[in-house]
Amino acid sequence: MKEGYRSGFVTIIGRPNVGKSTLMNHLIGQKIAITSNKAQTTRNRIQTVYTCEEGQIIFLDTPGVNRAKNKLGEYMMSTVDTALSEMDVVLWLVEPTTYIGKGERAILERLKKVHTPILLIINKIDTVPEEEVVKAIEAYSAEYEFQAVIPVSALRDRNTKEVVKTILKYLPEGPQYYDEDTITDQPERQIVAEIIREKALRLLEHEVPHGIAVVIDRMKDRPRSSGRENDGEYAGIVDIDATIICERDSHKGIIIGKQGAMLKKIGTQARMDIEKLLDTKVNLKLWVKIKKDWRDSEYLLKNFGYEQHE
Numbered sequence: 176m177k178e179g180y181r182s183g184f185v186t187i188i189g190r191p192n193v194g195k196s197t198l199m200n201h202l203i204g205q206k207i208a209i210t211s212n213k214a215q216t217t218r219n220r221i222q223t224v225y226t227c228e229e230g231q232i233i234f235l236d237t238p239g240v241n242r243a244k245n246k247l248g249e250y251m252m253s254t255v256d257t258a259l260s261e262m263d264v265v266l267w268l269v270e271p272t273t274y275i276g277k278g279e280r281a282i283l284e285r286l287k288k289v290h291t292p293i294l295l296i297i298n299k300i301d302t303v304p305e306e307e308v309v310k311a312i313e314a315y316s317a318e319y320e321f322q323a324v325i326p327v328s329a330l331r332d333r334n335t336k337e338v339v340k341t342i343l344k345y346l347p348e349g350p351q352y353y354d355e356d357t358i359t360d361q362p363e364r365q366i367v368a369e370i371i372r373e374k375a376l377r378l379l380e381h382e383v384p385h386g387i388a389v390v391i392d393r394m395k396d397r398p399r400s401s402g403r404e405n406d407g408e409y410a411g412i413v414d415i416d417a418t419i420i421c422e423r424d425s426h427k428g429i430i431i432g433k434q435g436a437m438l439k440k441i442g443t444q445a446r447m448d449i450e451k452l453l454d455t456k457v458n459l460k461l462w463v464k465i466k467k468d469w470r471d472s473e474y475l476l477k478n479f480g481y482e483q484h485e
Contacts, residue, residue, distance in 0.1 A: 181230035182349035183263030198329035273314040301328040386422035
C-alpha cells in the first residue's frame, strides 16, 4: 500500500431528482447510472469506482429517499439505510433553496444517526443567483454541522473536482480495492437493462408511471463472419433480447405506441447508448409483457433483480 494513499466507500443520498446519478456519472467520467426527471429512477445501489494518484473512491448511488408505497419502495429504502451504515463518507445532495421540507428533514434525521463525515453538496447552482446559493448554505448549516459544504452544478460539471478533493481528505488511508481500469462492479446485463429503462422513462413522459422494469432475456456475442478484416459488414455484433415489464394492459399499448412507433424509438435510443458502452454493434430486440402488481410481489422483485440487502 502506498504511503498516504486513501481509499474507502462513499454513498450519495438525497431526495428524488436532485441529481445524484448525474453527479456520480460526472465524477467518474462515464455514464453508468441512469438519469431522468422522474422519481425512483435509481432502484438499486449502483457501485462505481474513481481512481487517481492520491486514492480510490468507491461510490454508491442510492435510490432517492421517499415514502415507501409498496414492496419495491420498502426495498429501496432498506437499500438507503444499508448504504448509510456501511460508508466512510456520506454526500448529501440538496437543491439551492432555504426551504427545508419534510423530505429533507426525514433525511436529516437519518443522517443524525450516522457517525461518519457528512459533506453537504448543494447542486443545481446554475439555476439560481449566487446570493440564493449563499442563503441555502446558511439555512442548512444552521440545521447540522457538516464537515464541508460544496456548491456544484452536476449537469454543467461545475466545481465537481472540489468534491473529489474533499472526499479524499476525509477518507482513511487504505488499499486500492479495484484495479485502475475498473469503473463499476455492475454486470453488463444490469447496465444494459437500466439504459433501456432510462429511455422508456424519458420518452414516455407522464403517460406511464414507474411500474416498469426491464429484463434481459438474452445477451450473446455473435461470432465474426469470415471476410475482409475491419469491414463493418463482417464486424462482431452483440444480440440482445429484452422485455419491458408493465403492470396494466393500457400501459402496454402506450409503450408499444401506434404501429410500434414508441417501442422502436425506445429501442433506437437505447441501442446507441449500449453500443457506446460495449464498444461494438448491437442488435437489440424489445418485447413488452404485463405482470400485474409486480412491485408488490417478492417473487417477481427477486426475478427482476431487486434483492434485499442484509
